[in-house]
Amino acid sequence: MSSSAHTALPVRRRLYRGVRGLVVVTLTGVVVAGFLGTIPQLDILEQSARNLYFHVPMWFSLMAATVVSAYHSARYLRSGARVRDLRAREAARIALIFGGLGIVTGMVWARFTWYEGTGVWWNFDPKQSMAAVLLLIYGGYFVLRDAIDAPKDRGRIAAVYNLFAVVTMPFLLYILPRQMPSLHPGGEGSPAFSQTDLAPAMRWVFYPSVLAFLGLAWLLYTQRVRLAWLREAVRAPDGAPEPEPAPHR
Amino acid sequence: MTIHPLRPDAPAPRPAQERPDTAAAYDSTWAEQPVEQAPEGLDRLMGQGGKIYVVLAVVLLIWIGLVTVLFRTDRKIDRLERRLDRDIPKDE
Numbered sequence: 095m096s097s098s099a100h101t102a103l104p105v106r107r108r109l110y111r112g113v114r115g116l117v118v119v120t121l122t123g124v125v126v127a128g129f130l131g132t133i134p135q136l137d138i139l140e141q142s143a144r145n146l147y148f149h150v151p152m153w154f155s156l157m158a159a160t161v162v163s164a165y166h167s168a169r170y171l172r173s174g175a176r177v178r179d180l181r182a183r184e185a186a187r188i189a190l191i192f193g194g195l196g197i198v199t200g201m202v203w204a205r206f207t208w209y210e211g212t213g214v215w216w217n218f219d220p221k222q223s224m225a226a227v228l229l230l231i232y233g234g235y236f237v238l239r240d241a242i243d244a245p246k247d248r249g250r251i252a253a254v255y256n257l258f259a260v261v262t263m264p265f266l267l268y269i270l271p272r273q274m275p276s277l278h279p280g281g282e283g284s285p286a287f288s289q290t291d292l293a294p295a296m297r298w299v300f301y302p303s304v305l306a307f308l309g310l311a312w313l314l315y316t317q318r319v320r321l322a323w324l325r326e327a328v329r330a331p332d333g334a335p336e337p338e339p340a341p342h343r
Numbered sequence: 344m345t346i347h348p349l350r351p352d353a354p355a356p357r358p359a360q361e362r363p364d365t366a367a368a369y370d371s372t373w374a375e376q377p378v379e380q381a382p383e384g385l386d387r388l389m390g391q392g393g394k395i396y397v398v399l400a401v402v403l404l405i406w407i408g409l410v411t412v413l414f415r416t417d418r419k420i421d422r423l424e425r426r427l428d429r430d431i432p433k434d435e
Contacts, residue, residue: 102424114417118410125406129399313413320420327427 103177103323110316113309120306127299134293138207145203146292147299151307152196153225157263158308159189159315160232164260167253177323179249182256184318186235188311193229197222208277221278224266231259231266 128147136143163185170178200222205215216222238255242248272281280291292300382390389396 102428110417114413122403122406125402126399129395129402317413317416317420320424324420324423324427 103320105316105320110313114313117306117309117313120302121310124299124303124306128303131299132295134296138210142203142207143296145199146296147303149196149199149203150300151304152192152199153267154304155192155307155311156189156196157267159185159192159311160260160263162315163189164256167256170249170253171257174246174249176245176249176326177319179245179253180322180326181319182253183239184322185315186232186256187318188315190229190232190236191314192307192311193225193232197225197229200225204277219278220274220276221271221281224271228263228266231262235259 124147128144133141133143163182166178166182166185169175170182201215204217204219204222208219209215209217235252235255239248239252242251271278381387389400
């Protein structure tokens with residue numbers, strides 16, 4: 095290979111810029127339509143039903159990020175390529191960020207609907223508790239990583255842990271909460287394909303919102319991977335020469 | 344806004360009425376304001392629908408700020424990558 099331009103992680107720039115433009119336009123439209131669009135007037139929910147546009151995509155983004163993270167962990171176990179470990183780590187980080195936002199927005203929403211007038215912020219609803227357990231499992235991933243110093247061991251052990259972690263995701267978010275009485279909507283039947291759970295007018299905001307937040311998660315993930323890769327390059331990567339001191343400093 | 348000071352020559356309020364009158368003095372100030380005119384321009388637009396547009400404007404401003412951070416971070420990463428590519432030639 096030539097002696098230049100191989101420090102940076104190869105990124106499909108046109109794809110990245112395209113997604114970035116789409117995300118900015120779509121999310122701006124989602125915010126405007128989310129505030130001003132008409133929604134069904136329901137008791138208890140009232141105007142808070144608009145939270146659907148913002149709260150639910152957090153969880154879809156978390157799910158996508160955990161799957162991406164597990165995919166790269168599996169690839170890391172096969173190839174041992176450093177970049178796979180970095181990708182797995184950064185995807186898990188994005189999953190934690192979106193999951194944290196999801197659980198906090200869910201708490202605020204529940205406080206003023208399910209628990210209105212009671213002052214209760216957290217009542218161990220199965221859906222909330224299981225989501226919290228999932229976040230703890232992914233928090234454990236980072237604790238585990240920090241506990242191991244040797245990069246190869248750290249990558250391998252964390253990757254195995256990550257594969258177990260992603261298996262718990264559908265159980266903790268979907269299967270277990272459905273086996274228990276929960277106040278969270280979407281517990282019965284198949285909400286994704288139901289014709290009655292979501293008003294038609296809201297679908298035109300909700301689906302673009304989900305796609306746009308997924309895109310936003312991907313943008314943030316790509317940024318973080320590029321930064322992590324740069325940091326590796328600065329710290330003298332395996333097989334590469336020591337970085338030369340900068341000429342002017 | 345017209346200000347209505349208590350006239351010095353006005354008879355002193357009776358002690359029994361002193362308490363309610365302290366509020367009444369302010370009431371008259373508000374009551375004698377000119378009839379409220381229909382809001383115009385920006386005020387009319389932003390005042391509609393329980394001022395939901397004000398919330399929308401705030402959220403949009405925050406969103407614009409976050410997008411700016413996103414773009415600026417992208418630019419910084421681009422620059423860092425270019426600089427590192429120049430400074431650390433990697434022969435493989």
